[in-house]
Amino acid sequence: MTKHKDNQTENQILNAAQHIFQEKGMDGARMQEIADKANINKAMLHYYYRSKQQLFEAVFKKAFSLLAPQLNAILNDDSSVEDKIKNFTHNYISFIVKHPYLPNFIIQELNRNPQFIAQLRTNVAFPTINKFKKQVKNEVDNGTIVSISAEQLFINILSLNIFPFVASPLIKAFTNVDDKTYKTLMEARKTAVSDFIINAIKK
Amino acid sequence: MTKHKDNQTENQILNAAQHIFQEKGMDGARMQEIADKANINKAMLHYYYRSKQQLFEAVFKKAFSLLAPQLNAILNDDSSVEDKIKNFTHNYISFIVKHPYLPNFIIQELNRNPQFIAQLRTNVAFPTINKFKKQVKNEVDNGTIVSISAEQLFINILSLNIFPFVASPLIKAFTNVDDKTYKTLMEARKTAVSDFIINAIKK
DNA sequence: ATGTTTGTTAACCATATGGTTAAACTTAAT
DNA sequence: ATTAAGTTTAACCATATGGTTAACAAACAT
Numbered sequence A, B: 001m002t003k004h005k006d007n008q009t010e011n012q013i014l015n016a017a018q019h020i021f022q023e024k025g026m027d028g029a030r031m032q033e034i035a036d037k038a039n040i041n042k043a044m045l046h047y048y049y050r051s052k053q054q055l056f057e058a059v060f061k062k063a064f065s066l067l068a069p070q071l072n073a074i075l076n077d078d079s080s081v082e083d084k085i086k087n088f089t090h091n092y093i094s095f096i097v098k099h100p101y102l103p104n105f106i107i108q109e110l111n112r113n114p115q116f117i118a119q120l121r122t123n124v125a126f127p128t129i130n131k132f133k134k135q136v137k138n139e140v141d142n143g144t145i146v147s148i149s150a151e152q153l154f155i156n157i158l159s160l161n162i163f164p165f166v167a168s169p170l171i172k173a174f175t176n177v178d179d180k181t182y183k184t185l186m187e188a189r190k191t192a193v194s195d196f197i198i199n200a201i202k203k
Numbered sequence C: 001a002t003g004t005t006t007g008t009t010a011a012c013c014a015t016a017t018g019g020t021t022a023a024a025c026t027t028a029a030t
Numbered sequence D: 001a002t003t004a005a006g007t008t009t010a011a012c013c014a015t016a017t018g019g020t021t022a023a024c025a026a027a028c029a030t
Helices: A008-028 A031-038 A042-049 A052-076 A081-098 A102-112 A116-123 A130-142 A150-166 A168-175 A179-201 B008-028 B031-038 B042-049 B052-076 B081-098 B102-112 B116-123 B130-142 B150-166 B168-175 B179-201
Strands: none
Touching (some): A008 A031, A008 A042, A008 A052, A008 A102, A008 B008, A008 B102, A031 A042, A052 A081, A052 A102, A081 A130, A081 A150, A081 A179, A102 A150, A102 B008, A102 B102, A102 B168, A130 A150, A150 A179, A150 B179, A168 A179, A168 B102, A168 B116, A168 B150, A179 B150, B008 B031, B008 B052, B008 B102, B042 B052, B052 B102, B081 B130, B081 B179, B102 B116, B102 B150, B130 B150, B168 B179
């Protein structure tokens, strides 16, 4: 790839860019602000990443490749649907509490530029739903769970786990809850969400 | 309010601004683009709305006041929790299918500027969760539904209904589904989501 | 008819912004 | 020590952008 000797500056840039882009989005981010945060000259951004677009894409890919493995876990291991839901819910919420800007960043930028996902497909280990689909179908046929399509169940799992982090300002306002209480609510969701889902699909 | 004689131009501007802002967000939107879409001179934007910020706020308030009544319906009428869930899910999804940019726009801009919600509280009929809370508590005490906090149930309802529209590019990619099939999935959710929720909370 | 308020336009302005350049500095191989 | 490659900086550039101005047109009141 690059022939740079040390990658210290490059990493400083990428970290600074990550913070700024995730907080302000592509359009709201300023190259000067990223440079300031990285404590380097603005020209260095272009020296290492050529353009704002390319710097952004590097950040986006890094962010996406943090999320993808989480999904692959639920989709492609061999545990039962019930165990997957429990594990995913617990792990995912724990993960997001540490990276609160991530889901919103990815969703927002993907909405701004949907064809972006095509590039990810080739670069990152991209989650697919095929195995999960078979498994759900099996358990429906077994009678272990109620009749539901794997797609709808998958959407429900994602929705219940991700949305509360994406829409936190809105939900905080509606429920009239302060930041601290909201954190408690999110902690409780580590088990509450999987209980909810399992209740919904168990016969 | 304003002393303008006819509000034709003003409306043209607001509609154009709505489209552009909802598609590109505050930072991505350009005043010139809005003027072009409204077929008027850029100076008119400032004549009627003084600044980009104020034009944006007018658009945001209008958007928010489209969503708020939907929520007030579920929170403040007298039907049972089960009926509320059914009605809300059906009505809300029908509504969003017609305004696909709305939820993402509101969530995104609220994340960018969370103190914005304080201004809305005074201006718009702002939904509160109080009545819903009592109702859920009642039904839990009655034994009609399983033990769940009104906040968690409320978050779940919002998540399941809104998230699929906010994250559609992501979900489409993961489930490997085209636009047309996605629409079908969303149609199915008008009943599938309420069934799912009711299953989850019914004893 | 005349003056006044409101609406509209083209031209303009100051500044912000992504990006470039050319020179200087650092490092390490020869 | 010299050279060459990679790294860093300050100054610069072209353009985009939100916003303003001044002149003009239309509508309306007197």
